[in-house]
Amino acid sequence: MLPALREVLANPARAQEYASDAGVPQGCMIGNTTAELVPQDAEAREIVARSHARFTRIVADALRRAQTSGEVTQGATPEAQAQLLLFTxxxxxxxxxxxxxxxxxxxxxxxxxDSLRAANAPRP
Incomplete structure (x- = not known):
């Protein structure tokens, strides 16, 4: 999982693409919407919140599986790790x-x- 995660993070414009609903702006559009419209626009705030929640849910589910398999540290909850990744x-x-x-x-x-990798997980 970590090599795939690195690939997504190395190309941040694609990360929101994986988590956006069909018809919802993707990539930089979420950042642009946040900077330009939120918090004055309730609809924009909802779109951004939905996109961030979906990203967090998808990534937390993957991190939970990776914690179970021993690839990712259990030093924080999958949800907290997913939030860190969203912010990154x-x-x-x-x-x-x-x-x-x-x-x-x-x-x-x-x-x-490296901070997500479990101590005993192999390095690529």
């Missing part, structure tokens, strides 16, 4: 617009992946 995805998406150095971004992603 959104932050990387935002910061990358300002010309974030890809090597710097990948170093941060690798540090996050």
């Amino acid at each position: 995805v959104q932050g990387l998406s935002l910061v990358s617009r300002a010309g974030l150095d890809p090597a710097t971004a990948l170093a941060a992603v690798d540090a996050l992946i």
